[in-house]
Amino acid sequence: MNERWTDEHVPDQSGRVAVVTGATSGLGYETARVLAQRGATVVLAVRDVEKGKQAAARMTGDVSxxxxxxTSLASVRSAAADLRAAHPRLDLLINNAGVMYTPRQTTADGFELQLGTNHLGHFALTGLLLDRLLPTPGSRVVTVASTAHRLRAAIHFDDLQWERSYSRVGAYGQSKLANLMFxxxxxxxxAPHGTTVAVAAHPGVSRTELLRSAPVAMRLLVDRIAGPFLQDAATGALPTLRAATDPHVxxxxxxxPDGRRQISGHPTFxxxxxxxxxxxxxxxxxxxSEELTGVTFPRA
Structure with a gap:
């Protein structure tokens, strides 16, 4: 297969149902746009419904x-109930939404914001939707991680919520490591079911709104160091799209990305x-994660 994989390699998605979290802009938007363009029924699962409607209006295809x-387990449960009611089957769940380098904040359930949003919220959503995926041959759960999973690479079980001390970078790295471990x-x-697979992807360094919560000095530093290598969101979404649609995955x-230090390039393993x-x-x-969210996954 040609390793210079682009969105032109996305096969026909007609008949498939895809849920993409955080799809109002950036990587999520581009992922959802291409899936809809290829014929999938796409659901934008988003915090801001009005922005979601505006994003959907810019896409071609069946988009809701x-x-x-x-950041709210009550919202996650409500969304999962709505999705289950609307869709007897799901083919793709793309856990894309995330926050990065935020000040110390907690979710509605008291979790550190980055861990709660990036990992625990998606963990719960996946568990609540899994029985819609398992009966569907070829279904996939794709979770968007980051090269930042190597930063302070540890799950801090002794202070999982960063209550004793807080590092924006360390907390983000922990949440992204959690995405991969999940x-x-x-x-x-x-694996024993033989119908659904779990895959991870990362976008390299892409120009999105993810750094909006970071301090100004940090944003300027990233732009100065990585600026020449920054990809646009459409290119950054390619690893997710390949993980979601390539039949060889x-x-x-x-x-x-296949470039130096996985900063940019075409998507590859x-x-x-x-x-x-x-x-x-x-x-x-x-x-x-099961204890914190109260979500228990079906057993094989």
């Missing part, structure tokens, strides 16, 4: 909007950190 606030642990649980794989593959930590995180 679902209210979803990942993907690998989920794939082990899905296998469960437990991780996709990112990439390696994550050794820490992300620690099964003991993955299973401990899984148990803690």
């Amino acid at each position: 909007v679902q209210a979803l606030d990942l 993907t690998y642990a989920l794939q082990r649980r899905l 296998e469960g437990g794989q991780y996709y990112g 990439v390696a994550s950190s050794p820490e992300s593959h620690d099964e003991a930590v993955q299973e401990r995180l899984w148990t803690v």
Whole structure:
């Protein structure tokens, strides 16, 4: 297969139903736009419904909007109930939404904001929708991670919510490491079913609104260092699209740009950190995540 994979390689998606979180702009928007253009029925699962409607109006195809606030487990449960009622089957769940380098804040349920949004909200949503995915051959759960999973690469079980001290960078790195560990642990649980796979992707360094919560000095520093290498959102979305649609993708794989240090380039199979593959930590995180969210996944 041609490794210079582009959105032109996305096969026909007619008949498939895709839920994309955080799809009002950036990577999520571009991912949803291409899926809809290729014929999928796409649901934009977003916090701001009005922005979601505006995004949907700019897309071609069958696109609807679902209210979803990942910082509230009540909202996650409500959204999952709505999606289950509207869609007897799901083919794609793309866990794309995220926050980055935010000041210390907590979600409605008391979780540190970055962990609560990036990992726990998606963990709960996936568990609540899994029985719509499992009966669907070829279905996938795609979770968007980041090269930042290597930053302070640890799950801080002794202070998971960063209550004793707080680091924007460390908390973000923890949440992105959690995304990968979730993907690998989920794939082990899905494998016996043979119908659904879990895959991860990362966009490299792309020009999106993700850094909007970071301090001005940090945004300027990133722009100065990475500016020449920044991809547009459409290019940054390609690893997610490949993870979601390439028929050669296998469960437990991780996709990112093929360029130097995975900063930019065309999407390809990439390696994550050794820490992300620690099964003991993955299973401990899984148990803690079920306890915190109250969502228990179906057993194989």
